[in-house]
Amino acid sequence: MQRRLFSLVPVLALVAGLHAPQLASAQDVTIGMSFPSATHGWMGAIIKNAQDQAKASGVRHVMTTAADPNKQTNDVEDLIAKKVGAVVMLPIETDAMTRAAAKLKAANIPLIIVDREVKTDDYAALIKGDNVGIGANAAAYIGQALGGSGSVVEIIGVPASVTVQRSQGFRDAVAKSYPGLKVIASQAGDFQREKSLNVMQNVLQQHPKIDAVYTHDDEMALGVLQAIREAKRTDIKVVTGAGGSKAVYKLIADKDPVMKATFVYSPLMVKDAVKVAVDVARGSKPANKVITIPATAVTATNVASLYDAKANY
Structure with a gap:
């Protein structure tokens, strides 16, 4: 592959x-x-x-x-x-x-x-990259995966235009097309895996029922996944990332039960x-x-054509 x-x-x-x-x-x-x-x-x-x-x-x-x-x-x-x-x-x-x-x-x-x-x-x-598009495409993917309704946690990046746009794109798309999705928590992972792990551990303790997690970055998605697995939570159906890391591509290709999609930000x-x-x-x-x-969605249907084991990221 x-x-x-x-x-x-x-x-x-x-x-x-x-x-x-x-x-x-x-x-x-x-x-x-x-x-x-x-x-x-x-x-x-x-x-x-x-x-x-x-x-x-x-x-x-x-x-x-x-x-x-x-x-x-x-x-x-x-x-x-x-x-x-x-x-x-x-x-x-x-x-x-x-x-x-x-x-x-x-x-x-x-x-x-x-x-x-x-x-x-x-x-x-x-x-x-299309940061607004990342948010909008993530909202569409999560909305469709959850049948239009569910509770969503957002893990955001650092204070910068990228974070503002990815968050706004998601929330605007939810308000317009998926009003049944509710963002129940939004916490900063600062594009770092370890911080996102710690943040998500706290979120999991505060919220016994979560359907999906929208993260602004693949490194943060990996930290979120670790927290979910360590807590043995089975309620979370979807995690999305952004960036296109090899580790996340491989999870998607291997049909991970939670890590379902990321969005190109090469x-x-x-x-x-x-x-x-x-x-x-x-x-x-x-x-x-x-x-x-463009913020192309990467899912199980197209990941095989995009994976490169020699990529720097």
Whole structure:
């Protein structure tokens, strides 16, 4: 069984149209990278994929990682001081990194944002997954699996646009199409397996009857599953994730009785962000400023065609 993560190159063919003469060779370009620390598998894959693409593109790169917005802001200031040709950034937190984006704008350094959004359009390109779509598709899957009614627990991520959109997409779809679903608890797992395990243990103690758990991320889904199994709960019929980790794909392929679906949010998107950064640093202009990757549902019916044992995540 092999999983082929969706190649985003065809999508970016619509993005990186060369609208200006190239001003520098690849060898003359240095790309700055500003990412959160790899506290979970998806972020680790983002960092690895970004480094791999910089190498494949033949450019120098400066990688920075941070555990908090203050450190990430300082990292961006350091990249400005190094006079990099462009910056690829995955913001830790929206407000602080909006201010960092303004600093890059003032320094005339193009910014390419991945995944989480900022409150400004001072960037050259934004490449993201469909976070609202993840929530809406999860609501549809859970609603259909439960016959339109049941109690749902939501395990959310960190305070950022991704979390807001995944939660809003879910709740809007529930209100519109599945009013019989009731969200009885919403707790933060911060995209971490261990924290989600602990949070879910508390939720299980507080709620003797749960029908489904909607998690914002596959790592959190794995922590939730562990809590359910350790508690020997049999009332929970469905757990959904997001991201597309190999561990979750395998559970779905093996027809796990609870882990039923996840939604594509491939860390490969950062490769395309690096490609755009290289093009922009060399003088071209993206044809499209915002690119959204579809939140395709991964279930037992299609997981075999998407699994790749060699994937970073």
